[in-house]
Amino acid sequence: MNVRQALSKTIEKLKNKNIKTASLDAVIILKEALNKDDIFILSNPDYELSKKEVKKMEAFVAMREKLYPIGYIRGKKEFYSFDFFVNGDVLIPRPETEMLVDKVLELSESIDKPVIVDVGTGSGCIAVSVAKFLSDAFIIASDISYKALIVAKKNADNLNVEIELIQADTLSFLKKKVDIIVSNPPYIEEGRFDTLQEDVKYEPKEALLCANGTDLIEKLIKDSKELCSYLVLEIGENQENFVREFEGLVEIQKDFANLARMAVFRFD
Ligand SMILES: C[S@@+](CC[C@H](N)C(=O)[O-])C[C@H]1O[C@@H](n2cnc3c(N)ncnc32)[C@H](O)[C@@H]1O
DSSP states (O other), X not given: OBHHHHHHHHHHHHHHTTOTTHHHHHHHHHHHHHTOOHHHHHHOTTOBOOHHHHHHHHHHHHHHHTTOOHHHHHTEEEETTEEEEOOTTSOOOOGGGHHHHHXXXXXXXXXXXXXXXXXXXXXXXXXXXXXXXXXXXXXXXXXXXXXXHHHHHHHHHHTTOOOEEEEOSTTTTOOSOEEEEEEOOOOEXXXXXXXXXXXXXXXXXXXXXXXXXXXXXXXXXXXXXTTEEEEEEEOOTTOHHHHHTSTTEEEEEEOTTSOEEEEEEEOO
């Protein structure tokens, strides 16, 4: 089988499963199976796959046919232009979360040696990306999940940054005021799990779900009041009105789809 045939066979199989990103996924799968880049895949249609490469490709296609997320198949996801290792213990970083990194970097410009806490760090995508740009900052990344912290540590090491890792429930570990708290907490109502896209259901429930959707957001806003100058929070698309009820809100930012996705609080 050559690359051209492998691509068309994979696209057909994925289309049969109603996967809208079939063509893109097929290129990614081939890339991973052959350990090559996009350019090689797209410019070498006659390259003959070895038996080992065909087997690898078929295993990846079988996973994708079951809607297993492409990020977990690849074992990585690009975020803020860096490659983050991901596995089933962490949420696959989303592009809208890059807004939080932008905001933390912007706020840090006016702070000398900022102390920054990333609550619910998961893959470490926020904390590590911020650390890549702020060599003088002290960055703490916490998560309730020990397995997530192992992934965050691997990413900090891979990307050559130093961050402190702490296993803790929300802000329970923090005894002194810091400059910035940033968090992308779980914010989907537990009752909505069945309505999620099938591939999202493979991601850790503790990364997605929170009893009524706003419990953790509310706790973080209330606890942060005494513990930081700024709180930068990712919120669900229907949670703008909820966060507007709290004192200290200075900004709501929308994503490319014009949905409110980030709330910034200032506490003096
Ligand atoms: C939506 S994910 C965000 C992961 C990563 N920060 C990102 O943006 O891709 C939420 C993370 O919060 C963690 N988490 C859930 N409940 C928590 C709690 N009570 N305290 C601390 N972390 C929690 C989960 O384990 C998960 O890693």
